[in-house]
Amino acid sequence: MKILKINGGRKLNGTVKIGGAKNSAVAILPASILCDEEVNILNVPNISDIDALKSILKHLNADVKTISENSLNINLKNIENKEITEEMSKKLRASYYFMGALLGKYKKAVVSFPGGCIIGSRPIDLHLKGFESLGAKVEYKDNIITITAKELIGNNIYLDVASVGATINIMFAAVKAKGVTIIDNAAKEPEIVNVAMFLNSMGAKITGAGTCTIKIKGVDYLKSCTHEVIPDRIEAATYIMIGSVLSDNLIVENIISEHIEALTQKLLEMGVDLKIDEDKVYVTNKNKLKATKIRTVVYPGFPTDMQQIMSTLMTQAEGKSEIEETIFENRFQNLYELQKMGAKVNVIGNKGYIIGPTRLSSANVNATDLRAGAGLVFAALIAEGETTINNTDYILRGYENLIEKLRKLGAKIQLIQI
Numbered sequence: 001m002k003i004l005k006i007n008g009g010r011k012l013n014g015t016v017k018i019g020g021a022k023n024s025a026v027a028i029l030p031a032s033i034l035c036d037e038e039v040n041i042l043n044v045p046n047i048s049d050i051d052a053l054k055s056i057l058k059h060l061n062a063d064v065k066t067i068s069e070n071s072l073n074i075n076l077k078n079i080e081n082k083e084i085t086e087e088m089s090k091k092l093r094a095s096y097y098f099m100g101a102l103l104g105k106y107k108k109a110v111v112s113f114p115g116g117c118i119i120g121s122r123p124i125d126l127h128l129k130g131f132e133s134l135g136a137k138v139e140y141k142d143n144i145i146t147i148t149a150k151e152l153i154g155n156n157i158y159l160d161v162a163s164v165g166a167t168i169n170i171m172f173a174a175v176k177a178k179g180v181t182i183i184d185n186a187a188k189e190p191e192i193v194n195v196a197m198f199l200n201s202m203g204a205k206i207t208g209a210g211t212c213t214i215k216i217k218g219v220d221y222l223k224s225c226t227h228e229v230i231p232d233r234i235e236a237a238t239y240i241m242i243g244s245v246l247s248d249n250l251i252v253e254n255i256i257s258e259h260i261e262a263l264t265q266k267l268l269e270m271g272v273d274l275k276i277d278e279d280k281v282y283v284t285n286k287n288k289l290k291a292t293k294i295r296t297v298v299y300p301g302f303p304t305d306m307q308q309i310m311s312t313l314m315t316q317a318e319g320k321s322e323i324e325e326t327i328f329e330n331r332f333q334n335l336y337e338l339q340k341m342g343a344k345v346n347v348i349g350n351k352g353y354i355i356g357p358t359r360l361s362s363a364n365v366n367a368t369d370l371r372a373g374a375g376l377v378f379a380a381l382i383a384e385g386e387t388t389i390n391n392t393d394y395i396l397r398g399y400e401n402l403i404e405k406l407r408k409l410g411a412k413i414q415l416i417q418i
C-alpha cells in the first residue's frame with residue numbers, strides 16, 4: 001500500500017500543465033480494438049488506470065508500443081477475442097468498455113463486472129439493455145457476463161439516465177452494426193465527443209456526439225488513425241481550486257476553458273480571482289471567499305467529479321455552503337475525513353453542508369475514492385503540520401505525476417510505500 005505525507009500551509013506558485021483526460025483515454029484504449037489496422041493515440045495520461053488497460057490489450061494480443069511518455073501505438077492485426085477475467089475487470093470501472101468493443105468487433109464479449117470507485121451502486125443495466133436492443137443476448141454465470149449476437153442490427157435506444165458509460169459503450173457496439181442506431185437521452189460530456197471523433201477518424205459514421213441524440217451508421221471496416229486525447233477537465237479543476245486558496249500566482253495550462261465553465265463561474269461567484277484564457281487559467285488567492293451552493297448534474301452543469309474537491313474549498317469560504325449530489329448515492333464519504341481535520345460538515349440525505357472558514361489541522365485520513373482522495377490532498381496542502389493520507393492508490397489512478405506537479409509548485413509531499 002502507498003501513503004502520502006504532506007506538510008501543508010505553504011504557498012504554491014508557478015505553472016502546472018494538465019494531462020490527457022482520464023475519462024476519455026480509458027474509453028479510447030478499449031475502442032482501439034474496433035480498428036482493423038493500427039492507431040496512434042497522443043496525450044494519453046500516465047496513470048495506473050491506463051496501465052491496467054494496456055495489460056488487458058496485451059492479454060488480447062494487441063501490440064501496444066509506447067512511442068513517448070504520453071503517446072501509444074496499438075497494432076490490432078494479431079488481436080484475438082478472449083475472456084476479460086474478473087481480476088482484470090475489477091481493477092477499474094472502464095473495463096466495461098471491452099464489452100461494447102469486443103461485441104462490436106466479434107459479436108461476442110466475455111467480461112466480468114467492472115470495478116471502480118464505491119460512490120454508489122454503479123449498475124450497468126443501461127449498457128446491457130443497449131446491447132440487447134442491437135440484437136445481443138446477455139447471459140450471466142457467477143461474475144462473468146457473456147454477450148453474444150448472431151447479427152448486430154441498428155436500433156433506436158432511449159437511455160433512462162444520461163449515462164456516460166452506457167452512451168459510449170453502445171456507440172462501440174453500434175459502429176459496425178448493420179444499419180442505423182440512434183441513442184436518445186445520450187450523455188453530452190466532452191469525453192464522449194472526443195471518443196466519437198476517434199472512431200470517426202477511423203472511418204466510423206457518428207453524428208450528434210455532444211448532444212442528447214447520437215446517430216451511428218454502421219460500417220464494415222475501420223482504418224488506421226492518429227488521435228489526441230483532450231485535456232482532463234477534472235484535473236484542471238483540481239489545480240484551479242487548490243490555487244484559489246494557496247497561490248499568489250498559479251497558471252494552469254493546456255486546458256479547454258469551455259469544459260470547466262460550470263466551475264470557473266462558481267469560483268468567480270465565490271470571489272476567486274481568475275483570469276480565463278482559451279487554453280489556460282491564471283489563479284490568485286486575493287480575496288476572502290464567500291460560501292456557495294452547488295448541485296451536481298450532467299454536462300454542462302456542475303460535474304459530480306468536482307464536488308468532493310469543491311467541498312475542501314468550501315471549508316475556507318465564509319458562511320454555510322451546500323452541495324446537492326444528484327448523480328451518485330454515496331459521494332460524501334470525504335466529508336467525514338475532512339471532519340478529522342477540523343472541518344465543520346453535516347450530511348442530510350443527498351445534501352452536504354460545510355461551514356467555513358475553518359482552520360484545518362493535520363491528521364491521519366483515508367482516501368475512500370479517487371476524487372475524495374484529491375479533496376484530501378487539497379486539505380492537507382492547506383493544513384498546518386504533516387498529514388498522512390492512506391489508500392493513495394485511488395488517487396494515483398486518476399492524477400498524472402501528482403507528486404512531481406505539486407512539488408514543482410512548492411509543495412512538501414512524499415509518496416511512501418508501506
Ligand code: EPZ
Nearest residue numbers: 023094122123124125126127161163164165305327328370
Ligand atoms: C463516468 O462514470 C466517469 N467514469 C465518472 O468519473 C463520472 O463521475 C460519471 O461518468 C458521471 O459523469 C469514467 O468515465 C470511467 P454514469 P459512469 O454511467 O459511466 C447510473 C471519476 O472520478 N447508471 O454516467 O459509471 C449510475 O448509477 C469517475 O473520474 C445506471 O443506473 O457514470 C449513476 O447514478 C467517478 N445504469 C448515473 O447513472 C447504468 O447502466 C451516472 O452514471 C449506468 C449508470
